[in-house]
Amino acid sequence: MIPLRPAAADPTLVEDLRGAIREIRDFPIPGVGFKDITPVLASPALFGRALAALVERLRPTAPTHIAAIESRGFLVGAPVALALDAALAPIRKVGKLPFRTERIDYTLEYGAAALEVHADAWEPGARVLVIDDVLATGGTALAACALVERMGAEVAGCGFLLSLPFLGGEQRLGSHRVEALIRY
Ligand code: AMP
Secondary structure (H helix, E strand, O other): OOOOOOOOOOOOOHHHHHHOOEEOOOOOOOEEEEEHHHHHHHHHHHHHHHHHHHHHHOOOOHOEEEEEEEEHHHHHHHHHHHHHOOOEEEEOOOOOOOEOOOEEEEEEOOOEEEEEEEEEEEEEOEEEEEEEEEEOOOOOHHHHHHHHHHHOOEEEEEEEEEEEEHHHHHOOOOOOOOEEEEEE
């Protein structure tokens, strides 16, 4: 267990996160307002508060495993896994994982994509919590959930630092429990 401070009494957290997260317009392509979380990562105090709050929100999902989505999901998923005493498994772009993998192909708004996880990342019956930094259209998280379920495990929930509900991600994730510290 890493010493994350309990988040019960942190009334200024959302405001402080909003102040730190910066929006980069037209990145990586025109029309996208990219939420840059690096100023949060650069502040151990704020990053620690954010993680502590997210951990408390996610604790009731009682995960046995954390599926952290490449690449910024690794930054959030790893400390959450330690704090919840859960096994950590990276979900990566194709060709990055060295062992035998399970793969899922999915469609994005523009084009197609695929994700992989090690075939021994979890066992059937495991409770897997999917973690990323930002929930946007939800295509990536939904593909991760489908991969978890196809392998016979259960999706315990999905956790994000922030969600952009106007892009439809929360709706797309449907019945899965979604936790996000901030909604824009
Ligand atoms: P999604 O559209 O939900 O499948 O998001 C795809 C990936 O891109 C996720 O890993 C998100 O973290 C990231 N992403 C999408 N839109 C944004 C955005 N506006 N700002 C920051 N990250 C984003």
